[in-house]
Amino acid sequence: MTPDIHKVGLLAVRNSRILLCRQTDSPAVLILPGGKMEPGETELECLQRELEEELGQVCVEGLWKIGTYVDNAAVNPDKPHRTIQVELYGGELQGEPVASSEISELVWFGENDDPAQLAPSIRNRILPDLTSRGLLPWMSGSKTPGRE
Numbered sequence: 001m002t003p004d005i006h007k008v009g010l011l012a013v014r015n016s017r018i019l020l021c022r023q024t025d026s027p028a029v030l031i032l033p034g035g036k037m038e039p040g041e042t043e044l045e046c047l048q049r050e051l052e053e054e055l056g057q058v059c060v061e062g063l064w065k066i067g068t069y070v071d072n073a074a075v076n077p078d079k080p081h082r083t084i085q086v087e088l089y090g091g092e093l094q095g096e097p098v099a100s101s102e103i104s105e106l107v108w109f110g111e112n113d114d115p116a117q118l119a120p121s122i123r124n125r126i127l128p129d130l131t132s133r134g135l136l137p138w139m140s141g142s143k144t145p146g147r148e
Contacts, residue, residue, distance in 0.1 A: 003085035005073050008046045009034035011066060011130070012093040016137050017108035019097065020122070021054060024104040029074040031119045032086065032126075033097075043087050055106070056098035060091035067129065071121040084121050090135070111138035 009032030012019040020030040035050035037043065044063065051058060066088040073084040099106050115123050130136040 003070055004082035005084040007034055007036055007084060008043045008087045010047060011088055011090045017110040020107045020109045021103045022105040024102050027104060029119050030107055030117045047089055053101045054103045056100045058093055058095035058097050060093055063089050063091040066090050069121055069125040071125045074119040086121050
């Protein structure tokens with residue numbers, strides 16, 4: 001089954017918190033920085049373009065592919081029951097991100113924050129995988145799955 005949305009996202013971690021965004025048109029759900037690929041774009045070209053649009057004057061060093069995740073997309077009343085595929089990259093964010101374009105707020109999300117705010121792909125697939133692989137140092141038994 002082909003997902004309805006194909007996105008490239010960034011995992012940026014500072015002080016054991018991950019950078020997430022609220023979109024202007026979907027403020028109730030936190031998503032990863034990044035976005036949809038345009039025709040002819042590679043995943044890395046898409047990610048660089050989207051980060052510049054959404055986070056302002058930042059750059060990312062040491063980009064590496066973490067994995068591919070498929071799950072239900074964040075609920076949109078106009079388009080319910082959609083799926084999303086996220087090509088997730090990790091890297092070291094350089095500079096201070098600023099919410100730009102369609103992003104209304106940036107949030108550094110930690111293990112004790114409310115997972116109900118997260119898009120399904122992050123809550124159900126990405127965080128459990130990152131913590132089980134030791135890529136995110138969160139403790140097991142907390143509100144969001146993980147380990148230290």
